[in-house]
Amino acid sequence: MSGHHHLFIPGPTNVPERVLRAMVRAQEDHRAATFPTLTRSLLERLPAIVGSTTATPFLFASSGSAMWEAALINTVNPGGRLLAPRFGQFSHLFIQTAEKLGYTVDVLDVPWGEGPPLDAIEAALTADSAHEIQGVLLVHNETATGVTSDVGAVRAAMDRAKHPALLFVDGVSSIASLHFAMDAWRVDCAITGSQKGFMMPAGLGILYCSPRVMAGLDAVRTPRAYFDLRAMRDNNVQGFFPSTPATTLLWALDEALTMLHEEGMPQVIARHHRLAEGVRRAVHAWGLRLCATQPSLYSDTVSAVVVPDGADARRVIDIAHRRWQLALGSGLAQLAGKVFRIGHLGDVNELMLAGALAGVEAALLDAGIAVTPGSGVAAATASWRETSPVALG
Ligand SMILES: *Cc1c(COP(=O)(O)O)cnc(C)c1O
Numbered sequence: 001m002s003g004h005h006h007l008f009i010p011g012p013t014n015v016p017e018r019v020l021r022a023m024v025r026a027q028e029d030h031r032a033a034t035f036p037t038l039t040r041s042l043l044e045r046l047p048a049i050v051g052s053t054t055a056t057p058f059l060f061a062s063s064g065s066a067m068w069e070a071a072l073i074n075t076v077n078p079g080g081r082l083l084a085p086r087f088g089q090f091s092h093l094f095i096q097t098a099e100k101l102g103y104t105v106d107v108l109d110v111p112w113g114e115g116p117p118l119d120a121i122e123a124a125l126t127a128d129s130a131h132e133i134q135g136v137l138l139v140h141n142e143t144a145t146g147v148t149s150d151v152g153a154v155r156a157a158m159d160r161a162k163h164p165a166l167l168f169v170d171g172v173s174s175i176a177s178l179h180f181a182m183d184a185w186r187v188d189c190a191i192t193g194s195q196k197g198f199m200m201p202a203g204l205g206i207l208y209c210s211p212r213v214m215a216g217l218d219a220v221r222t223p224r225a226y227f228d229l230r231a232m233r234d235n236n237v238q239g240f241f242p243s244t245p246a247t248t249l250l251w252a253l254d255e256a257l258t259m260l261h262e263e264g265m266p267q268v269i270a271r272h273h274r275l276a277e278g279v280r281r282a283v284h285a286w287g288l289r290l291c292a293t294q295p296s297l298y299s300d301t302v303s304a305v306v307v308p309d310g311a312d313a314r315r316v317i318d319i320a321h322r323r324w325q326l327a328l329g330s331g332l333a334q335l336a337g338k339v340f341r342i343g344h345l346g347d348v349n350e351l352m353l354a355g356a357l358a359g360v361e362a363a364l365l366d367a368g369i370a371v372t373p374g375s376g377v378a379a380a381t382a383s384w385r386e387t388s389p390v391a392l393g
Pocket of ligand 1: 063065139172173193
């Protein structure tokens with residue numbers, strides 16, 4: 001097949017040439033005296049990405065979901081009770097991980113497409129006057145539905161209930177793309193992976209812990225081995241890792257952090273917003289709707305598009321892949337066949353997305369879904385022209 005494949009799933013995302021090239025290097029001695037220079041530089045630069053000056057970051061050779069486990073076993077004693085809204089497949093999997101680890105989770109279910117139920121969270125915490133609930137599990141950006149939750153509002157609900165539970169935030173599809181204020185929101189554990197906003201291949205789990213978590217690490221009685229943050233902490237202080245780190249991915253992270261710094265996090269966040277707006281205008285122009293039920297919930301990293309009744313989103317995705325070399329995200333669990341997802345995060349710009357939108361349009365038509373040819377691309381480019389940060393000379 002000529003040309004390049006168009007990757008528009010919400011992770012893994014496109015890896016920039018600079019990051020790819022940074023990984024092409026000989027294997028090295030991770031116990032060498034010079035290695036701590038790299039480790040320290042990464043650990044020093046990571047907190048700024050989540051709006052923190054106080055968090056301690058950790059890097060594991062793992063995917064992002066391993067950090068759900070790492071966060072829980074390092075903070076919650078065996079049999080501990082947790083509270084979690086469930087509003088999509090990723091909040092479901094986070095809850096399931098906690099349950100597999102032996103924790104009890106009080107689940108607050110809401111229809112998929114909505115955000116976390118703030119009143120129900122506050123009520124559940126207020127009712128827990130004995131403070132048995134030890135943590136709230138929150139997915140910041142529900143990648144399955146294209147819903148971004150308001151973490152600050154969840155924190156405010158916890159404060160109104162005067163509840164001391166820890167706040168665990170899954171930021172796998174938000175961190176390094178969306179506004180994230182770890183310190184202001186008083187997030188205790190922020191969880192992510194390398195293959196989404198960080199524009200890297202999969203393989204690094206990234207976990208940020210608050211000072212409160214760090215202070216409590218030694219007192220937690222839950223058995224921990226590979227994901228023991230105490231061992232990681234003690235090695236990281238010296239610039240090393242307890243076992244062999246994924247060195248090539250560390251070099252990729254080094255370059256990715258440089259790129260994020262060069263663009264500036266406010267600009268990265270603004271770019272994701274304006275690109276996402278264009279995608280949403282396209283969806284509107286096609287006469288389709290998003291799974292997210294209201295504009296305040298719209299995600300700037302992924303749009304889950306609902307196909308009309310009677311149509312099968314799987315067919316759109318299959319045609320896009322086979323005929324147009326375009327990878328779209330599928331509908332997960334209860335959304336299978338009902339939505340397809342367009343990932344618009346990481347190393348993307350207007351014309352990359354215009355290509356993806358052109359492919360979606362063609363695949364929709366191929367699948368027998370009547371849209372006006374060119375309407376989505378026209379609406380998106382009009383939106384991007386209106387909001388372009390580049391002045392015409
Ligand atoms: C992708 C994703 C995960 C899973 O990450 P893996 O790296 O595949 O383990 C978890 N949560 C959210 C919100 C995600 O988007």
